[in-house]
Amino acid sequence: MAKESTFKNMTITLLTITLLSSASLGIVYSLTEEPINEAKNAKVNDAVSKVLPEFDNMPTSQKFEREVDGGKITFYPATKGGKPVGTAIQTFTKNGFGGQIDLMVGFLPNSTIHAIEVIEHKETPGLGDKMERGKSKFSVQFQGKNPSEFKLSVRKDGGNVDAITASTISSRAYCEAVQRAYDAFITEGDIK
Protein backbone atom coordinates (compact mmCIF):
# COMPACT_ATOMS: atom_id res chain seq x y z
CA MET A 1 0.00 0.00 0.00
CA ALA A 2 0.87 3.64 -0.21
CA LYS A 3 3.77 5.02 1.73
CA GLU A 4 3.43 7.22 4.75
CA SER A 5 3.17 10.87 3.82
CA THR A 6 5.95 13.24 4.76
CA PHE A 7 6.35 16.77 3.51
CA LYS A 8 9.45 15.78 1.58
CA ASN A 9 8.10 12.74 -0.26
CA MET A 10 4.79 14.45 -1.08
CA THR A 11 6.62 17.39 -2.66
CA ILE A 12 8.97 15.17 -4.60
CA THR A 13 6.17 12.91 -5.85
CA LEU A 14 3.99 15.74 -7.06
CA LEU A 15 6.92 17.49 -8.69
CA THR A 16 8.00 14.33 -10.50
CA ILE A 17 4.51 13.52 -11.70
CA THR A 18 3.80 16.99 -13.01
CA LEU A 19 7.22 17.15 -14.69
CA LEU A 20 6.72 13.79 -16.38
CA SER A 21 3.22 14.57 -17.57
CA SER A 22 4.15 18.00 -18.92
CA ALA A 23 7.09 16.44 -20.77
CA SER A 24 4.87 13.78 -22.33
CA LEU A 25 2.24 16.37 -23.24
CA GLY A 26 4.94 18.45 -24.90
CA ILE A 27 5.89 15.47 -27.05
CA VAL A 28 2.29 14.74 -28.03
CA TYR A 29 1.69 18.41 -28.80
CA SER A 30 4.69 18.63 -31.12
CA LEU A 31 3.55 15.44 -32.86
CA THR A 32 -0.01 16.61 -33.43
CA GLU A 33 0.64 20.31 -34.08
CA GLU A 34 1.19 19.79 -37.78
CA PRO A 35 -1.84 17.54 -38.48
CA ILE A 36 -4.06 19.91 -36.50
CA ASN A 37 -2.98 22.93 -38.54
CA GLU A 38 -3.20 20.92 -41.73
CA ALA A 39 -6.74 19.82 -40.91
CA LYS A 40 -7.74 23.43 -40.21
CA ASN A 41 -6.13 24.73 -43.39
CA ALA A 42 -7.61 21.93 -45.45
CA LYS A 43 -11.04 22.85 -44.14
CA VAL A 44 -10.60 26.51 -45.08
CA ASN A 45 -9.14 25.70 -48.52
CA ASP A 46 -11.91 23.24 -49.16
CA ALA A 47 -14.52 25.83 -48.22
CA VAL A 48 -12.90 28.44 -50.50
CA SER A 49 -13.08 26.21 -53.55
CA LYS A 50 -16.63 25.11 -52.73
CA VAL A 51 -18.11 28.61 -52.52
CA LEU A 52 -16.47 30.07 -55.63
CA PRO A 53 -17.06 29.48 -59.32
CA GLU A 54 -14.17 27.99 -61.28
CA PHE A 55 -10.88 29.86 -60.84
CA ASP A 56 -7.24 29.34 -61.82
CA ASN A 57 -5.31 31.39 -59.28
CA MET A 58 -4.47 30.56 -55.66
CA PRO A 59 -6.98 32.54 -53.57
CA THR A 60 -5.41 31.31 -50.33
CA SER A 61 -2.05 32.85 -51.18
CA GLN A 62 -3.62 36.21 -52.04
CA LYS A 63 -5.78 36.48 -48.94
CA PHE A 64 -5.95 39.65 -46.89
CA GLU A 65 -7.66 40.47 -43.61
CA ARG A 66 -9.78 43.28 -42.20
CA GLU A 67 -10.81 44.00 -38.64
CA VAL A 68 -14.61 44.28 -38.35
CA ASP A 69 -16.78 44.44 -35.22
CA GLY A 70 -14.01 43.14 -32.98
CA GLY A 71 -13.32 40.16 -35.21
CA LYS A 72 -11.36 39.21 -38.29
CA ILE A 73 -12.74 38.89 -41.80
CA THR A 74 -10.55 37.24 -44.40
CA PHE A 75 -10.86 37.86 -48.14
CA TYR A 76 -9.84 35.25 -50.72
CA PRO A 77 -9.95 36.87 -54.18
CA ALA A 78 -10.35 34.46 -57.10
CA THR A 79 -9.49 35.14 -60.73
CA LYS A 80 -9.63 33.21 -63.97
CA GLY A 81 -7.38 34.22 -66.82
CA GLY A 82 -6.51 37.38 -64.88
CA LYS A 83 -10.15 38.46 -64.57
CA PRO A 84 -11.84 38.50 -61.15
CA VAL A 85 -14.52 35.81 -60.89
CA GLY A 86 -15.44 36.24 -57.27
CA THR A 87 -14.29 36.59 -53.69
CA ALA A 88 -14.62 34.12 -50.86
CA ILE A 89 -15.00 35.86 -47.52
CA GLN A 90 -14.48 34.14 -44.21
CA THR A 91 -16.89 35.76 -41.80
CA PHE A 92 -18.12 35.12 -38.29
CA THR A 93 -20.85 35.79 -35.76
CA LYS A 94 -20.70 35.50 -32.01
CA ASN A 95 -24.46 35.18 -31.59
CA GLY A 96 -24.93 31.52 -32.44
CA PHE A 97 -26.85 29.27 -30.05
CA GLY A 98 -23.52 27.71 -29.08
CA GLY A 99 -21.31 30.77 -29.48
CA GLN A 100 -19.20 31.61 -32.48
CA ILE A 101 -20.03 30.45 -36.01
CA ASP A 102 -17.49 30.78 -38.83
CA LEU A 103 -18.78 30.86 -42.39
CA MET A 104 -17.21 31.08 -45.82
CA VAL A 105 -19.34 33.14 -48.18
CA GLY A 106 -18.57 33.25 -51.90
CA PHE A 107 -19.54 36.46 -53.74
CA LEU A 108 -19.55 36.98 -57.49
CA PRO A 109 -18.13 40.33 -58.71
CA ASN A 110 -21.70 41.73 -58.94
CA SER A 111 -22.09 41.00 -55.18
CA THR A 112 -24.43 38.04 -55.74
CA ILE A 113 -23.95 35.18 -53.29
CA HIS A 114 -22.61 32.15 -55.10
CA ALA A 115 -22.58 29.66 -52.21
CA ILE A 116 -22.03 29.48 -48.46
CA GLU A 117 -20.13 26.88 -46.46
CA VAL A 118 -19.93 26.49 -42.68
CA ILE A 119 -16.37 26.25 -41.40
CA GLU A 120 -16.94 25.87 -37.69
CA HIS A 121 -19.93 25.97 -35.38
CA LYS A 122 -21.09 24.64 -32.03
CA GLU A 123 -24.81 24.54 -32.71
CA THR A 124 -27.08 21.78 -31.44
CA PRO A 125 -26.62 18.55 -33.40
CA GLY A 126 -29.88 17.70 -35.16
CA LEU A 127 -31.18 21.26 -35.01
CA GLY A 128 -28.84 24.18 -35.60
CA ASP A 129 -26.35 22.04 -37.47
CA LYS A 130 -28.82 21.91 -40.35
CA MET A 131 -27.08 25.13 -41.43
CA GLU A 132 -24.37 22.89 -42.87
CA ARG A 133 -24.70 22.33 -46.56
CA GLY A 134 -25.95 18.81 -47.23
CA LYS A 135 -27.84 18.53 -43.97
CA SER A 136 -30.76 20.65 -45.11
CA LYS A 137 -31.76 23.07 -47.86
CA PHE A 138 -31.28 26.06 -45.55
CA SER A 139 -28.01 27.31 -47.06
CA VAL A 140 -29.21 26.69 -50.63
CA GLN A 141 -31.78 29.49 -50.45
CA PHE A 142 -28.96 32.07 -50.36
CA GLN A 143 -27.44 30.91 -53.64
CA GLY A 144 -27.83 33.33 -56.51
CA LYS A 145 -29.37 35.98 -54.27
CA ASN A 146 -28.08 39.53 -54.11
CA PRO A 147 -28.27 40.94 -50.57
CA SER A 148 -29.04 44.41 -51.99
CA GLU A 149 -32.57 43.12 -52.70
CA PHE A 150 -32.66 39.85 -50.69
CA LYS A 151 -33.10 40.92 -47.09
CA LEU A 152 -30.74 38.89 -44.92
CA SER A 153 -32.92 38.20 -41.91
CA VAL A 154 -35.47 35.53 -41.05
CA ARG A 155 -39.12 35.97 -42.04
CA LYS A 156 -40.10 36.41 -38.39
CA ASP A 157 -37.96 39.56 -38.37
CA GLY A 158 -39.33 40.80 -41.70
CA GLY A 159 -36.59 39.38 -43.92
CA ASN A 160 -36.54 36.96 -46.83
CA VAL A 161 -34.83 33.99 -45.20
CA ASP A 162 -36.71 30.80 -44.28
CA ALA A 163 -35.33 29.92 -40.85
CA ILE A 164 -34.43 26.38 -39.82
CA THR A 165 -37.37 24.90 -37.91
CA ALA A 166 -36.78 25.17 -34.15
CA SER A 167 -33.47 26.96 -34.72
CA THR A 168 -34.37 30.61 -35.15
CA ILE A 169 -31.39 31.74 -33.09
CA SER A 170 -28.95 29.78 -35.25
CA SER A 171 -30.64 31.06 -38.40
CA ARG A 172 -30.47 34.67 -37.19
CA ALA A 173 -26.79 34.30 -36.37
CA TYR A 174 -26.15 32.78 -39.79
CA CYS A 175 -27.86 35.72 -41.49
CA GLU A 176 -25.89 38.15 -39.36
CA ALA A 177 -22.61 36.57 -40.42
CA VAL A 178 -23.59 36.65 -44.10
CA GLN A 179 -24.66 40.29 -43.75
CA ARG A 180 -21.27 41.09 -42.17
CA ALA A 181 -19.51 39.45 -45.11
CA TYR A 182 -21.67 41.40 -47.57
CA ASP A 183 -20.99 44.73 -45.83
CA ALA A 184 -17.28 44.00 -45.83
CA PHE A 185 -17.44 42.99 -49.49
CA ILE A 186 -19.18 46.25 -50.42
CA THR A 187 -16.69 48.32 -48.39
CA GLU A 188 -13.71 46.57 -49.93
CA GLY A 189 -15.44 45.85 -53.21
CA ASP A 190 -13.61 48.41 -55.34
CA ILE A 191 -10.18 46.98 -54.73
CA LYS A 192 -10.46 44.27 -57.37
Next chain:
Amino acid sequence: MNQLTNFTKGFVKENPVFVLLLGMCPTLGTTTSAINGLGMGLATTFVLVMGNVVISLVKNIIPAKVRIPSYIVIIASFVTMVDLSMEGFLPALHAQLGLFIPLIVVNCIVLGRAEAFASKNTVAASFVDGLGMGLGFAFALTLLGAAREILGSGKVFGMVLFPDKYAMLIFVLAPGAFIALGYLTAVMNRLAKKSK
Protein backbone atom coordinates in the same frame (compact mmCIF):
# COMPACT_ATOMS: atom_id res chain seq x y z
CA MET B 1 -11.51 -12.81 -8.88
CA ASN B 2 -10.25 -14.24 -12.16
CA GLN B 3 -9.48 -12.06 -15.15
CA LEU B 4 -12.58 -13.06 -17.13
CA THR B 5 -15.14 -12.02 -14.52
CA ASN B 6 -12.94 -9.01 -13.91
CA PHE B 7 -13.41 -8.11 -17.56
CA THR B 8 -17.11 -8.94 -17.97
CA LYS B 9 -18.28 -7.18 -14.82
CA GLY B 10 -17.86 -3.86 -16.63
CA PHE B 11 -20.48 -4.96 -19.17
CA VAL B 12 -23.29 -6.32 -17.01
CA LYS B 13 -22.95 -6.49 -13.25
CA GLU B 14 -21.13 -3.19 -12.81
CA ASN B 15 -21.84 -1.44 -16.08
CA PRO B 16 -20.75 2.16 -15.42
CA VAL B 17 -23.81 3.69 -17.08
CA PHE B 18 -26.70 1.27 -16.49
CA VAL B 19 -25.76 0.01 -13.04
CA LEU B 20 -23.31 2.39 -11.38
CA LEU B 21 -24.90 5.45 -13.06
CA LEU B 22 -21.54 7.20 -13.18
CA GLY B 23 -20.38 9.70 -15.79
CA MET B 24 -23.83 10.96 -16.68
CA CYS B 25 -22.62 14.26 -18.16
CA PRO B 26 -20.84 12.77 -21.22
CA THR B 27 -23.48 10.01 -21.38
CA LEU B 28 -26.33 12.45 -21.84
CA GLY B 29 -24.41 15.07 -23.73
CA THR B 30 -22.65 13.12 -26.45
CA THR B 31 -25.10 10.38 -27.34
CA THR B 32 -27.03 12.27 -30.00
CA SER B 33 -25.93 9.62 -32.50
CA ALA B 34 -24.46 6.12 -32.35
CA ILE B 35 -21.13 7.17 -33.83
CA ASN B 36 -20.70 10.00 -31.30
CA GLY B 37 -21.45 7.61 -28.45
CA LEU B 38 -18.93 5.12 -29.80
CA GLY B 39 -16.26 7.79 -30.25
CA MET B 40 -16.73 9.13 -26.74
CA GLY B 41 -16.81 5.60 -25.31
CA LEU B 42 -13.56 4.62 -27.01
CA ALA B 43 -11.83 7.84 -25.94
CA THR B 44 -12.87 7.14 -22.35
CA THR B 45 -11.73 3.51 -22.68
CA PHE B 46 -8.27 4.65 -23.72
CA VAL B 47 -8.04 7.02 -20.75
CA LEU B 48 -9.36 4.35 -18.36
CA VAL B 49 -6.91 1.68 -19.52
CA MET B 50 -3.86 3.95 -19.58
CA GLY B 51 -4.81 5.67 -16.33
CA ASN B 52 -5.40 2.34 -14.56
CA VAL B 53 -2.11 0.87 -15.77
CA VAL B 54 0.02 3.87 -14.82
CA ILE B 55 -1.68 4.33 -11.47
CA SER B 56 -1.29 0.70 -10.51
CA LEU B 57 2.40 0.97 -11.49
CA VAL B 58 3.06 3.95 -9.25
CA LYS B 59 0.64 3.07 -6.44
CA ASN B 60 3.44 2.10 -4.06
CA ILE B 61 5.51 5.24 -4.59
CA ILE B 62 2.73 7.78 -4.08
CA PRO B 63 2.18 8.96 -0.51
CA ALA B 64 -1.41 8.45 0.62
CA LYS B 65 -2.15 12.12 1.24
CA VAL B 66 -1.35 13.30 -2.28
CA ARG B 67 -2.75 10.33 -4.18
CA ILE B 68 -5.88 12.08 -5.51
CA PRO B 69 -4.01 15.07 -7.02
CA SER B 70 -1.45 12.66 -8.46
CA TYR B 71 -4.17 10.53 -10.07
CA ILE B 72 -5.89 13.59 -11.49
CA VAL B 73 -2.66 14.85 -13.07
CA ILE B 74 -1.99 11.43 -14.63
CA ILE B 75 -5.56 11.15 -15.94
CA ALA B 76 -5.60 14.73 -17.22
CA SER B 77 -2.41 14.11 -19.19
CA PHE B 78 -3.96 11.17 -21.00
CA VAL B 79 -7.14 13.12 -21.69
CA THR B 80 -5.15 15.96 -23.23
CA MET B 81 -3.29 13.45 -25.39
CA VAL B 82 -6.59 12.04 -26.63
CA ASP B 83 -7.89 15.55 -27.27
CA LEU B 84 -4.85 16.60 -29.29
CA SER B 85 -4.63 13.35 -31.27
CA MET B 86 -8.31 13.41 -32.10
CA GLU B 87 -8.12 17.02 -33.27
CA GLY B 88 -5.16 16.17 -35.47
CA PHE B 89 -6.19 12.85 -36.94
CA LEU B 90 -10.01 12.71 -36.69
CA PRO B 91 -11.08 16.35 -37.16
CA ALA B 92 -14.66 15.40 -38.11
CA LEU B 93 -15.25 13.47 -34.89
CA HIS B 94 -13.47 16.15 -32.89
CA ALA B 95 -15.84 18.77 -34.27
CA GLN B 96 -18.71 16.82 -32.70
CA LEU B 97 -17.11 15.69 -29.44
CA GLY B 98 -14.48 18.38 -28.89
CA LEU B 99 -16.46 20.04 -26.13
CA PHE B 100 -16.81 16.85 -24.11
CA ILE B 101 -13.31 15.35 -24.38
CA PRO B 102 -11.74 17.59 -21.70
CA LEU B 103 -14.62 16.57 -19.42
CA ILE B 104 -13.32 12.98 -19.33
CA VAL B 105 -10.93 14.26 -16.63
CA VAL B 106 -13.79 14.80 -14.22
CA ASN B 107 -15.68 11.68 -15.30
CA CYS B 108 -16.30 9.84 -12.04
CA ILE B 109 -15.69 6.45 -13.66
CA VAL B 110 -12.06 7.22 -14.42
CA LEU B 111 -11.11 8.49 -10.98
CA GLY B 112 -13.46 5.95 -9.41
CA ARG B 113 -11.68 3.00 -10.99
CA ALA B 114 -8.28 4.51 -10.16
CA GLU B 115 -9.17 4.88 -6.51
CA ALA B 116 -11.32 1.77 -6.05
CA PHE B 117 -9.42 -0.69 -8.21
CA ALA B 118 -6.09 0.33 -9.72
CA SER B 119 -4.64 1.60 -6.44
CA LYS B 120 -5.22 -1.80 -4.81
CA ASN B 121 -4.57 -4.31 -7.61
CA THR B 122 -1.82 -5.51 -9.92
CA VAL B 123 -1.00 -3.94 -13.27
CA ALA B 124 -2.52 -6.80 -15.27
CA ALA B 125 -5.76 -6.81 -13.27
CA SER B 126 -6.02 -3.01 -13.56
CA PHE B 127 -5.50 -3.21 -17.30
CA VAL B 128 -8.30 -5.76 -17.67
CA ASP B 129 -10.55 -3.78 -15.34
CA GLY B 130 -9.96 -0.57 -17.30
CA LEU B 131 -10.63 -2.34 -20.60
CA GLY B 132 -13.82 -4.00 -19.32
CA MET B 133 -15.18 -0.85 -17.72
CA GLY B 134 -14.22 1.27 -20.73
CA LEU B 135 -15.79 -1.07 -23.25
CA GLY B 136 -18.86 -1.39 -21.04
CA PHE B 137 -19.10 2.38 -21.06
CA ALA B 138 -18.57 2.51 -24.83
CA PHE B 139 -21.20 -0.21 -25.32
CA ALA B 140 -23.73 1.68 -23.19
CA LEU B 141 -23.06 4.97 -24.97
CA THR B 142 -23.31 3.38 -28.41
CA LEU B 143 -26.57 1.69 -27.47
CA LEU B 144 -28.02 4.91 -26.09
CA GLY B 145 -26.73 6.86 -29.09
CA ALA B 146 -28.26 4.36 -31.51
CA ALA B 147 -31.61 4.41 -29.70
CA ARG B 148 -31.72 8.21 -29.74
CA GLU B 149 -30.60 8.40 -33.36
CA ILE B 150 -33.22 5.89 -34.52
CA LEU B 151 -36.07 7.49 -32.58
CA GLY B 152 -34.96 11.07 -33.08
CA SER B 153 -33.85 11.21 -36.70
CA GLY B 154 -34.70 7.83 -38.25
CA LYS B 155 -31.06 6.91 -38.83
CA VAL B 156 -28.50 4.59 -37.31
CA PHE B 157 -24.75 5.18 -37.84
CA GLY B 158 -25.81 7.75 -40.45
CA MET B 159 -27.82 5.20 -42.50
CA VAL B 160 -31.39 6.30 -43.13
CA LEU B 161 -34.01 3.85 -41.83
CA PHE B 162 -37.09 6.01 -42.39
CA PRO B 163 -37.72 9.64 -43.38
CA ASP B 164 -37.06 12.02 -40.50
CA LYS B 165 -40.52 13.58 -40.69
CA TYR B 166 -41.75 10.48 -38.83
CA ALA B 167 -39.00 10.82 -36.20
CA MET B 168 -39.48 12.23 -32.72
CA LEU B 169 -37.18 15.22 -32.53
CA ILE B 170 -37.25 15.24 -28.74
CA PHE B 171 -34.92 12.24 -28.60
CA VAL B 172 -32.10 14.27 -30.13
CA LEU B 173 -32.58 16.97 -27.50
CA ALA B 174 -31.66 16.87 -23.83
CA PRO B 175 -35.04 15.64 -22.45
CA GLY B 176 -34.93 12.72 -24.88
CA ALA B 177 -31.55 11.73 -23.47
CA PHE B 178 -33.04 11.37 -19.99
CA ILE B 179 -36.07 9.46 -21.25
CA ALA B 180 -34.02 7.06 -23.39
CA LEU B 181 -31.48 6.52 -20.61
CA GLY B 182 -34.25 5.78 -18.10
CA TYR B 183 -35.89 3.15 -20.30
CA LEU B 184 -32.59 1.58 -21.34
CA THR B 185 -31.50 1.35 -17.70
CA ALA B 186 -34.78 -0.34 -16.81
CA VAL B 187 -34.49 -2.85 -19.65
CA MET B 188 -30.85 -3.61 -18.92
CA ASN B 189 -31.52 -4.18 -15.24
CA ARG B 190 -34.46 -6.45 -16.04
CA LEU B 191 -32.24 -8.51 -18.35
CA ALA B 192 -29.44 -8.61 -15.79
CA LYS B 193 -31.86 -9.84 -13.13
CA LYS B 194 -33.19 -12.58 -15.39
CA SER B 195 -29.73 -13.90 -16.26
CA LYS B 196 -28.83 -14.30 -12.61
